[in-house]
Amino acid sequence: MASLPTLRLSGTVPAAAVLAVPTRPGEPTELVGVVPVEVTGLLAREKAKGEPGELVVAPAVGEQRVFLLGTGDASAAAMRKAGAAIARRAKGSASLALDLRALELSPEGTQGLADGLLLGSYGFTLKESAEPRTLQDITVVVRQVKALTVALDRAVAVAKATAVARDLVNTPPREKTPVWLAAQAKTLLKGLTVRVRDDRELRAEGWGGVIAVGMGSSRPPRVVEATYDGGGSRHVVLVGKGITFDTGGISIKPNDSMVTMKMDMGGAAAVLATLRAVADLKLPIKVTALACIAENMPSGHAQRPSDVIRQYGGTTVEVLNTDAEGRLVLADGIAYADQVLAADVIVDVATLTGAMPVALGKKIAGLFTNDDALAGQLEGAAERSGERLWRMPLVEDYRVALDSTTADLRNIGEPKLKLQGGSITAALFLREFAGGRPWAHLDIAGPAWSGGEDDELTKGGTGYGVRLLVTWLEELASRPVRKARQSA
Ligand code: BES
Numbered sequence: 001m002a003s004l005p006t007l008r009l010s011g012t013v014p015a016a017a018v019l020a021v022p023t024r025p026g027e028p029t030e031l032v033g034v035v036p037v038e039v040t041g042l043l044a045r046e047k048a049k050g051e052p053g054e055l056v057v058a059p060a061v062g063e064q065r066v067f068l069l070g071t072g073d074a075s076a077a078a079m080r081k082a083g084a085a086i087a088r089r090a091k092g093s094a095s096l097a098l099d100l101r102a103l104e105l106s107p108e109g110t111q112g113l114a115d116g117l118l119l120g121s122y123g124f125t126l127k128e129s130a131e132p133r134t135l136q137d138i139t140v141v142v143r144q145v146k147a148l149t150v151a152l153d154r155a156v157a158v159a160k161a162t163a164v165a166r167d168l169v170n171t172p173p174r175e176k177t178p179v180w181l182a183a184q185a186k187t188l189l190k191g192l193t194v195r196v197r198d199d200r201e202l203r204a205e206g207w208g209g210v211i212a213v214g215m216g217s218s219r220p221p222r223v224v225e226a227t228y229d230g231g232g233s234r235h236v237v238l239v240g241k242g243i244t245f246d247t248g249g250i251s252i253k254p255n256d257s258m259v260t261m262k263m264d265m266g267g268a269a270a271v272l273a274t275l276r277a278v279a280d281l282k283l284p285i286k287v288t289a290l291a292c293i294a295e296n297m298p299s300g301h302a303q304r305p306s307d308v309i310r311q312y313g314g315t316t317v318e319v320l321n322t323d324a325e326g327r328l329v330l331a332d333g334i335a336y337a338d339q340v341l342a343a344d345v346i347v348d349v350a351t352l353t354g355a356m357p358v359a360l361g362k363k364i365a366g367l368f369t370n371d372d373a374l375a376g377q378l379e380g381a382a383e384r385s386g387e388r389l390w391r392m393p394l395v396e397d398y399r400v401a402l403d404s405t406t407a408d409l410r411n412i413g414e415p416k417l418k419l420q421g422g423s424i425t426a427a428l429f430l431r432e433f434a435g436g437r438p439w440a441h442l443d444i445a446g447p448a449w450s451g452g453e454d455d456e457l458t459k460g461g462t463g464y465g466v467r468l469l470v471t472w473l474e475e476l477a478s479r480p481v482r483k484a485r486q487s488a
């Protein structure tokens, strides 16, 4: 599993293999004395503008390599870009110092910087010949160490949790069985209350969606229920889609669509890692993570298109496409959160529909919710964390597409109605199980996976959702409870 460099704040500049000093647009030199070069001329020759993440090589000082690092307006977003750029450049060196004493660094800027430095240094490989990441120590030199310590510690905890989520997503599906993923959750969440339901218990309790999706695989499904209780009277339940591999089942996917489907447990990874961070940060709130885990395989034991299943709590569903499996496992989890846990707010996180990145692209998740206050909270958290969301409509006119004559619901919209909007009908399906409680659904099919290096993102699993959810929960924990059923 991947490890991250250590990151600390200091008031003085330590000896380090790489030194970076900030440059900002229109403000070229506070560097005289720090770097013994004529910086203004150097930046002009390089046509550098101090834009976030811009790197200019300065003459080395003895053994030390020196970079001028563009930090733009020093906002969270600018520092995230800058952090990622210098972390990548310093990858092969043992230590990195950033002398940011010339900057007015805010707590938000510090968080963005830490995201960029730590998550930009993340890498995953199983190659035995791979060299271990050399960059071990990063020191950020600031004028106000005390004022920024809380922000830095918080950012480190969240980055670590994000790296764990990435590891879980990046693990190949041969190893990543439901049993393995549940065991990983237990290890990750040591010290918290963790219950793993096996397939026998799931069948006995009526988790019909998880059982139906998992029964095609020789590797049985699991549900992880983990709770952290930091006090307060509000109970948040996070439900994660944990399909360890999605072949589509009998409604099998073509190969090209299947190759990245080890990521189909990105929602489960995000909710489990979020719980770890929430516990590490000791937030004064009660949070349960429910990971609904199964492998979707075709076989002689698999469910068939047109089968009727009974979800947790009794709703019957006509399964017309076995590739629309995420909603089946989530429906059980959401119904359980409503009927048994009596959640005050439910948020599910899922790589649910291929249509979502078609609409919003790879960088933005779709947000569906029945609660405007909750929408506002999540949109605010997205803004602050840098994990972007866009609210999508729960179009009432499309609900008829889920009507079935045989069962309570169809698992895909009736194609004859030609309503399209596959991400919306999927969300409408999930809403049926929330019992009218404040509920939000994050369709992360786009941002859960990155095709390459992109600022703080690295190729493969992104851990999308951890930074967003922790940011939201911090905010929620800090505000008084309003026990109205209509609003989170
Ligand atoms: N896991 C997929 C969705 C997905 C696609 C995630 C691409 C990430 C990238 C999901 O289970 C699925 O197969 N959805 C189908 C639904 C359809 C059968 C109604 C889809 O989007 O094609």
Ligand code: MN
Pocket: 246, 248, 322, 323, 324, 325, 326
């Ligand atoms: Mn599928």
Ligand code: ZN
Pocket: 243, 246, 264, 323, 325, 326, 351, 352
């Ligand atoms: Zn899926």
